[in-house]
Amino acid sequence: MDMEVFDIHLHVGQLFEWSPEAVRLWMDTGPYRPLIYDDQGCLVPDKFCRVLADEGVTGGVLLPEYSPETAGTMPVERCFEVSERFPQFVPFGAVNPLVHDDVVGEFERQLALGVKGLKLHGVHGLYLVNDRRLYPLYELCRDRGLPVMMHAGTSIFPRTKLKHADPYLYDEVAADFPALPLVLCHGGRGFWYQLAEFMIIRHPRVHIDISGLPPQNLLRYYPKMERMSEKFLFGSDFPGVPGLKRNVEALGRLGLSRAARENICRRNALRLLGL
Ligand SMILES: [Zn+2]
Numbered sequence: 001m002d003m004e005v006f007d008i009h010l011h012v013g014q015l016f017e018w019s020p021e022a023v024r025l026w027m028d029t030g031p032y033r034p035l036i037y038d039d040q041g042c043l044v045p046d047k048f049c050r051v052l053a054d055e056g057v058t059g060g061v062l063l064p065e066y067s068p069e070t071a072g073t074m075p076v077e078r079c080f081e082v083s084e085r086f087p088q089f090v091p092f093g094a095v096n097p098l099v100h101d102d103v104v105g106e107f108e109r110q111l112a113l114g115v116k117g118l119k120l121h122g123v124h125g126l127y128l129v130n131d132r133r134l135y136p137l138y139e140l141c142r143d144r145g146l147p148v149m150m151h152a153g154t155s156i157f158p159r160t161k162l163k164h165a166d167p168y169l170y171d172e173v174a175a176d177f178p179a180l181p182l183v184l185c186h187g188g189r190g191f192w193y194q195l196a197e198f199m200i201i202r203h204p205r206v207h208i209d210i211s212g213l214p215p216q217n218l219l220r221y222y223p224k225m226e227r228m229s230e231k232f233l234f235g236s237d238f239p240g241v242p243g244l245k246r247n248v249e250a251l252g253r254l255g256l257s258r259a260a261r262e263n264i265c266r267r268n269a270l271r272l273l274g275l
Contacts, residue, residue: 005248006266007052007060008149009185009211009235010089012082013074015041021158022071032239045082049089055244057236059088061117061269063149066096067124070157073099076110083114090273092117092149096125097133104136116273117147119185122164123155130169138173142180147272149209150182152196153189167192167199174203181205181272183233186212193221200231207272210264211235215250229260233269 015037018027027033036048052060062079065071079091093110095118100106107118118141122129129150141148150173154165167188174182187208188196199206201224210218210232219225225232234251236244252261269275 002252003262003265004058005056005234006269007057007236007238007244008183008209008233008269010052010057010060010062010238011074011240012043012048012062012064012078013072014043014078017074017078018072019070019157025156026071026237026240028240030239030241030243032241036239043078043081045085048082049086052238052244055238056248057238057244059090061090061092061149061235061273063092063119064094065119065121065124066094066099067121067126068099069126070124070155070159071121076113076115079115080113090117090275091115092119094119094121095134095137096121097127097131098125103133104140107137107140117141117149119149119151121151122169123151123153123160124157126159126161126164128164128166128169130172135176138177138180142177145181145274147181147183149185151186152184153186153212154191165190167195171195171199174199174206178203179205181207183207183209183272185209185235186237187221189213197222197224197228200228207231207233207268209233209235210251211237212241215247215254218251219254225254226256226260229256229263230268232264233272234265 035051064076065074083089083091093115095103095106184196
């Protein structure tokens, strides 16, 4: 590995908090499950960080999730169990309007705990990201300069619906909040890579996180990746990734300039998070 990697897309949560389908269809695509949990299925922060360090990751963003119907409920407190011991990992918050009656109150509670941004998963949470109940959160994050990450693409989990992955929902939020730092996680995976690339060109604060995408296909999905390298972020979707270091190495073989790779692997994320 010839450069340090900051991974913007890391999942936390106890093994038993993930749904059996999530473990089977996502987590077990990688070799990491036996390495990061104890006998009871609790995530062991020391192991989590050691495995990531072995993969070349020196910091990252920790993502909770509230998707009881599909992926499971991995509460925000799981982030802090890691970040309080390993502050190179940055905790994010998450809400779901179908779970939290007061999404603003819940996110304010999470902010008080110390989260540095918000992750929304409308596809697993079964809601639309242009839901007007979420707009006060976008205002709040815009005013504080906090990044909002959104799962932007399809999912193969049972009970998920394509309508929640409609690209025009994401474009609407980006157009309504031009100053909001936004990250399209998985960059339109499935059917809208071209629209995602258009969005990072059109909207000055919108980024793409390349987690969950085969790195060898990236230049086919995003022909302007070199020129737009300040808009791409490395993420792995750990622990549901077949090989984290392997993905970084494959990224290194795309023929991108060193400056572009440094932007993607580290610099853009640190700037976005104000680190
Ligand atoms: Zn993810």
